[in-house]
Each structure stands twice: as structure tokens, then as C-alpha cells.
Amino acid sequence: MDFRTFDRLNRRDLIRGTTMLGAGAMLMRPLPSLAATGPMAGIRKAAEAGKEASIKRLRDWIALPSIAAENRNMPEGAAYMAELARDAGFTNVEIVPTDGHPGVFGTIHVGAKRTLGIYFMYDVKQFDPAEWSSPPLEGKFVAKEGLGTAIVGRGATNQKGPEAAFLAALHAIRAAKATLPVNIVLICEGEEEIGSPHFRQVATKPNVLAALKKCDGIFIPFPSQDKTGAVDVNLGSKxxxxxxxxxxxxxxxxxxxxxxxxxxxxxxxxxxxxxxxxxxxxxxxxxxxxxxxxxxxxxRPLTDREKTLIREAAKGADEAAEKQALGVQTWIDNLSYDDALIRLAQExxxxxxxxxxxxxxxxxxxxxxxxxxxxxxxxxxxxxxxxxxxxxxxxxxxxxxxxxxxxxxxxxxDPTEVAEDSRLIRTELATYKKLGIATNINARLAGSWPGATFTAPPVSIPAGHFGTGHGAGAHAPNEYYLIDSTNPKVAGLVDATMGFAEFLYTLAAIK
The missing domain is CATH 3.30.70.360 (Alpha-Beta Plaits)
Structure with missing residues (x-):
């Protein structure tokens, strides 16, 4: 699900398979100053005060691995997800049975004119502790050069870290006694890592479907920033x-x-x-x-415009560094770099x-x-x-x-596609711009997520990824999520929390 430029690769990029289409970036101001003034000041103060509680929620969540492929801790994972939802202010929270592992559903209705859908997954990939530098369920803090202090554990970045940051935003808004600007519909599953075989049963349960259809869009919380601080906005995925x-x-x-x-x-x-x-x-x-x-x-082949954007993106990338990171000497069929990128997105x-x-x-x-x-x-x-x-x-x-x-x-x-002019994508772009974050547009992600459950009938709403913050190592040993950033361009936990809060207010205000 990661999508960023190839000259800024990290391991998550390599695992997920990404292609960047398009540019248009701006210089960033240091992240610690983001959302520090105006109506967001009280929320930031609450987010900072609640930081230790947010970290504890994340560490406790990492310590409970729900692994669908191994049928490990699945009822416990759903129950804990429901507990997290209630604690964050969701009402009507229910564990939704399926023919496989259960989902979780809840809503926050404040009478706002707009409603946002949020997709969570509570399951994680399998792991071999012998391959890790620290126990994968311990949530150990580790220094990451050029970034700061990160928490290491299975699920830290995929997806419990960014999901915990979104929940922290809800806690902070409530603690600050601020008005939540949008209604929120939460839908969770425990089978994403095995291809979401029963997720449609959750999304089409009558009361869940009725709530989803009211949403202006839905996103999965995501640690979108690379080590330069830039993000990509994804318009589709395989x-x-x-x-x-x-x-x-x-x-x-x-x-x-x-x-x-x-x-x-x-x-x-x-x-x-x-x-x-x-x-x-x-x-x-x-x-x-x-x-x-x-x-x-x-x-459907890529359009000429999409191919042009890929070729332009390739000019600014470091092909040699990417080959070294991937451990390859040549691209498939001995293609040139830009043709290989086109093939990655198209085939x-x-x-x-x-x-x-x-x-x-x-x-x-x-x-x-x-x-x-x-x-x-x-x-x-x-x-x-x-x-x-x-x-x-x-x-x-x-x-x-x-x-x-x-x-x-x-x-x-199925594959997912979302229109660039949808309110969801326009809100993402506007939020990143407000935060001063360099943004690129990605036409098609080579990796996959079950966004088609939302974009296709009967739900039929835009679906994508959003978030600041940084993590890496999804599906791999030593997976991590950045907590305290020493890089002024990359969000730590509090700034990632504020990024989600900023999105909610931007969605409420955007035309």
C-alpha cells in the first residue's frame, strides 16, 4: 500500500511494490510547528498530553497478534478492536460475524453535514522471532538513523501504528473539548493479510452498508511519509x-x-x-x-498521459540505488528503467x-x-x-x-480506482498542502488493498490512503513505526495524530 518515489525507497516500498506518477512539490516547514496555532492549538496540547497513553495503546495492541493465516488470537483481536473503538468515542460498536473471522463496526454521529469512513485491519502477518533483532511482540524502542526513535514490532506500521495515531486524534479532539467536524463510520476486518475473503460480508451487512453509503469517502490510515517527508496520493491499486x-x-x-x-x-x-x-x-x-x-x-492500458508522468518521475529517481536496494542487476526483459516502471503499473x-x-x-x-x-x-x-x-x-x-x-x-x-476530483482526494491534497508537505500523485499502486469493496457497488464511495508519519518493514522482520522524530520533515506520533485531525477539519470545510 505504500506509494512513493523510487529515489526515496525503504523496505516497505520494496515489499508493497510502488510507482509514483506525477510531481508538484513544495518545501516543508519543520513539522513540530504544524497545527500549533489557531483552532488546532488546543487539540495539539491534548495530543501531547495524551502521547504516553497513545503509545501504551499501541504497545498493548502489538502484544496481541491476530494472525488469520494461523487462526491465532482472532476472537481476542476483534474484542480488543471493539474496545479501542469504544474508548475512542464510537457508539453502536458491534463485532460482526462472518463465515470466517469477524469484523468490527461503529459510528460517531455528531450531526455534521459530512461523514468520513475509516477502514481498519486488526490482523497482522506471520513472523519468525529468530529473524528479529528484538522480540516482535515487545514493542521495543529503537533508534533509527536520520529519523529518531521508533517502536519495533509486528503490526507496528502495517497498520496498528497509523491506526493508533488516528484513534489518538479522536481522543485529542475530545480531550480538548473541540467539536468533531464530521461524522465517522468505522469498519474493521481481521482477514486483510489473507486477501479479505469475507470482508464483503461485513461491508454489506444492512446497517453497515447504510452507514457506509452516507460517507463522502473512506481511507485506511497510512504512514505515507518517506525519509524526505514527502507523500504520494494514490488514485488506484491493483x-x-x-x-x-x-x-x-x-x-x-x-x-x-x-x-x-x-x-x-x-x-x-x-x-x-x-x-x-x-x-x-x-x-x-x-x-x-x-x-x-x-x-x-x-x-485497461495506461493512458499516454499516465505513461508520460511515469517517465517524468523516472528522471528524478536513482535507478542504481533502487537496484542495489532490491538486490537486482537488471529489470524484467532487460527493459529500461522508465519502461520497467510503466510495466510495473500496467501489467x-x-x-x-x-x-x-x-x-x-x-x-x-x-x-x-x-x-x-x-x-x-x-x-x-x-x-x-x-x-x-x-x-x-x-x-x-x-x-x-x-x-x-x-x-x-x-x-x-478487484482493483481499486478513485477519481482525482473526488472530495476524498481533494481533501487529501488540501490537507497535505496546509501542512506544507511535498505531495506527488500516484495513478496506480502495484500493491493491493481491499478498497474495491468500497468503490464498487453497492457501497460505491471513493477509497484511498491518508496519513503523515513514517514506518517500514511491513511483512518483514524488524517492522517499525516512528514515534519521536528528529527529522524536521517527518512526523512523529504527535504530528501524525495532528495530521489526521487536520484532515477531519479540512473535509468539513472543503467545497
């Missing part, structure tokens, strides 16, 4: 499907039902090779382009996340596996849909003689 393809002797009717000795390969078929052959049909021989029948028939993908079959421990073990699994993700672009893509993948496998290969879809959603 969709995704997460799935497994499984080849087995039992389903195939050939090969063993379980692992057997490898010496028998001369007389027994191999489900592992069966899976490899099926995978090879999904892409061109170089592995770079989907070869699934009809895959591109509904793809749907078929990616192998992992392959599992037989023995994978140290040394060798002479087995012929009876079952092989490939974990895939498919990135979708406008105007593809998840339903269309799933249907075409299944038809492709069947046509090529792989009807026995199981296709187990675990989650996914």
Missing part, C-alpha cells in the same frame, strides 16, 4: 487473488497417494512434476507474462510465492512426493475482476489437461 494449486496422486489417479521411495520413479508418475508442468502453462517461457487464455482481454502478474513438496530439510531424503503445492498470487489491473480471473484460470487448467490440479482460492478482491 487487485489480488491468493490461491494454492495442488497436484496429488490421489486426485490425479496416477502417482502415489503418499510419499514413496524415489527409486520407484522409473515406474511411478510424479505429482510434483505434474504441478511443475501445470505451472509452466500459466506464463510465457521466460515466466514474465501471463499466458492464461483471455487474461488480457479486459485489461497483471502471475507470481509463485512458494513451492512445497516432499522433503525440504537439510541433506537429502530419497522420496517421490505424493502431493505438491504451489502458492500463487495474481495481481489484477483495471478492468479485470477477481471472478473473471478465477474462472479463466480454472478453464485454462482444464483445457490444458490439468483438471485434476486443485485450485484453492483463499482470498482476493
Amino acid at each position: 487487485g489480488i487473488i491468493e490461491l494454492e494449486l495442488v497436484a496429488s496422486g490421489e486426485k490425479w489417479g496416477r502417482g502415489p497417494k503418499g510419499d514413496v521411495h524415489s527409486s520407484l520413479k522409473a515406474m511411478i508418475d510424479s505429482p510434483a512434476w505434474r504441478l511443475v508442468q501445470a505451472l509452466q502453462t500459466l506464463v510465457t517461457p521466460d515466466g514474465n507474462t501471463p499466458a492464461i487464455e483471455g487474461w488480457f482481454e479486459n485489461v 497483471p502478474t502471475v507470481n509463485i510465492e512458494g513451492l512445497v513438496a516432499g522433503y525440504t530439510g537439510p541433506g537429502g531424503k530419497t522420496v517421490l512426493p505424493g502431493r505438491a503445492v504451489a502458492k500463487l498470487d495474481l495481481r489484477l489491473v483495471p478492468n479485470q475482476t477477481r471472478a473473471e480471473a478465477e474462472k479463466k484460470l480454472r478453464a485454462h487448467l482444464d483445457k490444458h489437461g490439468f483438471a485434476d490440479v486443485e485450485m484453492n482460492v483463499s482470498g482476493g478482491y
